[in-house]
Structures are given as C-alpha cells and as structure tokens.
Amino acid sequence: MLDELDRRLLRLLQADPGRGVPDLAEAVGSTPARVTRRLDQLRAAGVLLGSRTLIDWRALGYAVAVSLRITLDKTQSRAFDDFLAAARLVPEVIEIQTFLGRVDVRLSLIARDLADYQRIYREQILELPHIADIEALMTVATVKGDESLPL
Amino acid sequence: MILDDLDRMILRALVANADQSTTQLAARLGLSQPATWRRIKRLQEAGVIAGRRLQLDAAKAGFGVTVFLGVKLATKGRVSLEDFERAVGAIPEVQTVDHVLGLYDYRLRVVARDLADFERVLRRRLMTLPGVGNVEANVLLSEERRPGPL
Numbered sequence: 001m002l003d004e005l006d007r008r009l010l011r012l013l014q015a016d017p018g019r020g021v022p023d024l025a026e027a028v029g030s031t032p033a034r035v036t037r038r039l040d041q042l043r044a045a046g047v048l049l050g051s052r053t054l055i056d057w058r059a060l061g062y063a064v065a066v067s068l069r070i071t072l073d074k075t076q077s078r079a080f081d082d083f084l085a086a087a088r089l090v091p092e093v094i095e096i097q098t099f100l101g102r103v104d105v106r107l108s109l110i111a112r113d114l115a116d117y118q119r120i121y122r123e124q125i126l127e128l129p130h131i132a133d134i135e136a137l138m139t140v141a142t143v144k145g146d147e148s149l150p151l
Numbered sequence: 152m153i154l155d156d157l158d159r160m161i162l163r164a165l166v167a168n169a170d171q172s173t174t175q176l177a178a179r180l181g182l183s184q185p186a187t188w189r190r191i192k193r194l195q196e197a198g199v200i201a202g203r204r205l206q207l208d209a210a211k212a213g214f215g216v217t218v219f220l221g222v223k224l225a226t227k228g229r230v231s232l233e234d235f236e237r238a239v240g241a242i243p244e245v246q247t248v249d250h251v252l253g254l255y256d257y258r259l260r261v262v263a264r265d266l267a268d269f270e271r272v273l274r275r276r277l278m279t280l281p282g283v284g285n286v287e288a289n290v291l292l293s294e295e296r297r298p299g300p301l
Contacts, residue, residue, distance in 0.1 A: 002213060010207065017169065017205040049206035053165035055299065056201035059152060062300075067251065067258060091300040099219065101289030106219065110299065137221075137253035143236045149207055149214055149262060150243035 002047070005030070007151045009038060010048070014148045017051040057094075062110040064117045064138070068125065069103045071133040079130040080104070090124045152197040157182070159301045161190055162199070166298055169203045214262040216269050217291040220277070221255035225284030234281040244272045255287070 002010070008028050012019060025035045042048040057065070072079040080098065087093055087107060095108035109125070111117035125134070154162070160180055164171070171179075177187035194200045209217060224231060232250075239248055239259065247260040261277070263269035278286065 010205075010212070014205045014207075017203045045211065046208050047211045049208055051169040051203050051205050052167065052296075053162070053169040054201045054204055055162060055166060056198050057299065059198040059201075060154065067249070088295075088297065094297050094299040095294070096297065097219070097294045098292045099289035100292055102287060103219075103289045106289075135254055137249075137251040137255060137258060139258075140250040140252055143248035143250055143257075144240045144245065145247050145249075147204065147246045147260070149209060149212055149246075151212065 002151070005038060006042060006047075009035065010042070010149075011151050013048075014146075014151070057110045061112050062092075063113055064111040066109045066111070066117060067137040067139065068107040068109055069135045069137065070105045070107065070131055071102070072104045073130045073132040074104075076130050082129045083131070086128045090120070090128075092120050092124075152194075152199055154199075154301075158190060158194065161187065162194065163298055163301050165191075165200070166301075209262055213264055215265050216263045217294075218261045218263070218269055219289045219291060220259040220261060221287040221289075222257040222259060222277075222283060223254075223285040224256045224282045226282045227256075231282040235283070238280050239277075242272070242276050244276070255285075 005028060009024060012024055012027055021032045021035050021039070025032045028035070039048065070083075072083055076082075083105060084096060084098075087096055087105075090107075090109075092110050093107050094110055095106075097106045098104065099106065107125075109117070109120065111120055121136075157180075161176065164176055164180065173188045173191065174184050177184045180187065191200070209215075224235060235257070236248065236250075239245055239257070244261050244263060245259055246262055247258075249258040250256065251258050259277075261269070261272060263272050273286075273288070277283070
C-alpha cells in the first residue's frame with residue numbers, strides 16, 4: 001500500500017516527470033536520500049515504471065484519429081491471439097486494448113487524412129482475422145488527455 | 152515535419168524510455184551528444200515531442216479497475232456540450248475525455264479502486280452529469296501501446 005509520502009511524490013512526478021530528486025525533496029519537506037530511497041522502493045515494487053515521451057502525431061501529418069471497436073468471432077478458439085498478433089503488424093495502430101463487455105478489442109488508429117484512413121481500413125483492418133463486427137468512432141477533439149491517476 | 156532515419160531512432164528510444172539522458176541516448180545510438188541534443192531540440196520545437204508522461208502500474212498503485220465508457224448525450228446544443236465537458240473533466244477518476252463522432256458523443260477512460268468503487272463513481276458522478284443519456288461500459292482487461300508508424 002502507498003503511504004502519504006509515496007502519493008505526494010507520485011502526484012508531483014505525474015505533473016512533471018522530469019522533476020529532480022533535490023527539487024522533490026524540498027517540495028515534500030524531506031531529504032534527497034529519503035526521496036531516492038522511496039523512489040527506488042516504488043520502482044522495485046513495480047508501481048513506478050518510468051516515463052515515456054509523447055508524440056503529437058498531428059505534427060507528423062497524421063490528422064485523423066479513429067477508435068475502432070471490434071467484436072470477435074468467439075466460436076474460433078484462437079480468435080483473440082490471432083487477431084492481436086495480426087493487429088500488431090499494422091504500423092498505424094498505436095494502442096490495443098482488450099475488454100470484458102460488448103466490445104472485445106479496441107484499436108487506436110491514426111491516418112494522414114480520410115483517404116489514407118479509407119485505404120488502411122480496407123487493406124489492413126478488414127483483413128484482420130476473426131472480426132464479427134466493427135464500429136468506428138472518429139476523434140473530433142481531446143477534452144482531457146493526461147491519463148493521471150487520482151492519487 | 153519530415154523525419155529521417157536518425158529522428159525515427161531517437162523517437163523510438165524516447166517513447167520506450169524518456170528517463171535516459173541525452174548522453175546515454177547518444178551512446179546507445181552511436182551518435183555524438185551535441186548532434187543528439189540538436190535533433191531532440193528540433194523535434195521539440197516542431198511539436199513532434201509533445202511532452203513526457205509518467206508510467207505507473209495502475210493496479211499496483213491501488214486502481215484495480217479501468218473502464219472505457221461510451222456516452223451519448225440526451226440533449227444537444229452548444230451549451231450542453233460545454234456543460235458536460237466542464238463537469239466531466241473535473242472528475243478525478245476520469246483520465247481521458249474524447250469528443251467523438253459515431254455511435255457515441257464522448258469516449259471516457261475511468262479508473263476506480265475496484266468494481267464497487269466504479270459503481271459508486273458511475274452512479275454518483277457520471278450518471279448525474281448534465282445531459283447524459285445512454286452509457287456503455289467496457290472493463291479493460293489488457294492494454295498495449297505500440298510505437299506507431301515510426
């Protein structure tokens with residue numbers, strides 16, 4: 001379980017992952033040695049996994065983002081494994097999630113424009129194995145996107 | 152911005168791990184430190200590098216349940232969209248809000264401690280949002296992020 005110091009450190013790092021240990025120590029009223037030890041413990045426990053750089057795909061010319069909600073043909077025992085393995089080979093797929101619910105799998109797909117989306121959809125997505133149904137939600141705007149945990 | 156092979160290598164490395172220093176990254180890729188730094192700076196200035204995000208294991212941090220919600224608004228019009236967006240964005244358990252076109256109007260990503268906690272968030276906070284109509288919930292089982300077309 002996380003204690004109050006863990007939560008405060010993680011909140012600060014969620015807001016700014018580049019924040020250094022001396023700065024964190026000052027913000028929480030502790031010593032750099034103690035903060036370093038805590039962060040090491042959080043890493044060892046698998047809570048803190050590191051950080052990654054975010055890419056703005058629009059700056060690279062990918063103006064279209066689509067969320068594809070897919071239902072698989074579950075009469076096929078290998079439906080999930082086959083589908084996921086093939087979906088990983090589509091370069092424009094940037095996220096893959098599996099669910100319990102009406103939707104089995106969701107793919108986040110990016111494309112340069114609608115013509116490019118149409119091409120990827122027809123040539124690569126509809127070719128993926130064991131699809132029973134597919135629905136597309138096109139992203140108009142991201143209202144909130146920081147994915148922070150309410151620690 | 153048009154990327155060359157070196158830009159792609161740098162981006163792939165930084166997407167996998169943003170904690171490494173420019174010196175470490177340069178050494179790994181066999182580049183000079185100043186050349187690597189210049190390229191990262193150029194990618195930042197072009198807006199390709201949009202920031203950095205902390206990676207936490209949500210379940211190990213105490214949030215065992217993540218749910219994706221499709222929300223259809225019952226009433227539409229500019230004012231209702233703004234009211235909904237303001238209210239939903241202020242809920243701490245709501246991690247992302249996307250305005251979408253299709254079967255639903257909004258796609259939300261919501262975290263909760265467990266299913267009982269999710270039910271509380273759903274009933275007390277989400278179903279009471281202004282203008283909410285039909286809601287569909289799918290519980291996240293697994294997730295992977297792909298490098299994308301780099």
